[in-house]
Amino acid sequence: MALIKVDETKCDQDGACVRACPAGILTQQASGLPAVVRGMAQFCIACGHCTAVCPHGALDNVRAPLSTQTPLERFPVLDPETALTFLRSRRSIRCYKPEPVPRELMEKLLQAARYAPSGHNSQGLSFLVVEKPEHMKGVKERVARWMKALVDSGSELAHKFHMPGILRAYEQGQDRILRDAPHLIVVTAAKDHAPARVTTFLALEYVELYATSLGLGTCWAGYVNTCAQMTPDLAAFLGIPDDHVITGTMMVGYPDEIYHRLPERNPLDLRWLE
Ligand SMILES: Cc1cc2nc3c(=O)[nH]c(=O)nc-3n(C[C@H](O)[C@H](O)[C@H](O)COP(=O)(O)O)c2cc1C
Incomplete structure (x- = not known):
């Protein structure tokens, strides 16, 4: 044809x-x-x-x-101030309500990920949602075990990323790994999918930006990501197929905090090539 x-x-x-x-x-x-x-x-x-x-x-x-394709008469363009305020008001959420997010809403959130850019339009990401508290606990336990092994071996990474303090908090019942979020989004891709990590980061950023419109909050789960890259334990626990790897993870739930100001960032480091 x-x-x-x-x-x-x-x-x-x-x-x-x-x-x-x-x-x-x-x-x-x-x-x-x-x-x-x-x-x-x-x-x-x-x-x-x-x-x-x-x-x-x-x-x-x-x-x-x-x-x-969806026809559009006019593409909505936010005025620059609204657009920047929207981008600046995205926050990493670290306090969540315990109630679960219904599947329908979670799926609506994840649909946004499909529209992110991907190298050669390759897409090719798979999404797994960790829904149940016992599975969230299982993820946390494996991340804590990995952190402990790193701390015990005197790893520089462990100290750079404050792992001794995170482990101490974990032992006292404070969750600085998954912030007591009710769910975790786990993205996977085929092992031979070359641009998978960048594609995952962009897809999850679409999810993060869209979440607020659905009344949801998110936070990148960096410790879980790194653990997944360094040990096979997490992938095995989550039943990830052998030909796939975990490429990104993000906490999600209903936020239990409200921000009243937009934090400032470092000044733009900009140079013009003359
Ligand atoms: C790749 C990546 C990994 C991250 N991992 C974590 C994490 O494991 N736990 C956490 O609480 N925040 C994590 N964050 C959130 C950052 O700390 C946060 O983006 C930064 O402090 C700025 O705050 P904001 O997102 O609210 O603007 C991560 C962010 C990124 C981009």
Whole structure:
């Protein structure tokens, strides 16, 4: 089947689809109509740009069908102040209400991750939600065990990341590993998925930014991430298939804290190349 189909009655031959194609596989023929360069169809990354950019809906692509795209009259653009305030008001949440997040809401949150950018539009991430308190406890126990082994071995990493204090708190029943969050999102990808870690970080950042609109709070679970990278224990406990690796983890739940100010950051370190 041909990769693209052009409705000649709708195409105004403006070349927008050709310019938008990131893989450079489209060309404008002498007739003005777009076509796939011979032998290049295999390089389509299914990003849907060729279809989405056409104002007339004249182009269809079997790998990114027009029928699956959402038409928008006008793309909403936040004014710069609202946009910056939105970005700045995202907070890492470390106090959670104990009540669980319903599956429907969790799934709605995770749907946002699908729209994050990914290298070559490769996507390819899988999501696992740790739902039950006993499983959250199991994760925590394994992270604490890993931390203890690092501390006992005199590891520099353990001290750099305050692990002795975290372990002391853990032994006293204070959770600085998962902050008593009711759930953990675990992202995995195939071992041979080269851009998986960056893709995961972007996908989870979409989740983090979208969470507030759903009344949810999140926090990157860095200790869990590092533990998962350094030991196979966590992946085994979570039943991650052998051909997959954990690429990112994020706590999630209903926030039990409200912020009243926007913290400041370091000044921008900027240089212009003259
Ligand atoms: C990769 C990464 C890992 C993180 N891991 C943890 C963590 O394990 N526990 C935690 O409480 N916060 C963690 N954080 C949150 C940072 O401490 C937080 O982003 C930073 O202090 C700034 O605060 P803000 O996110 O509220 O702006 C992590 C953040 C990132 C980006």
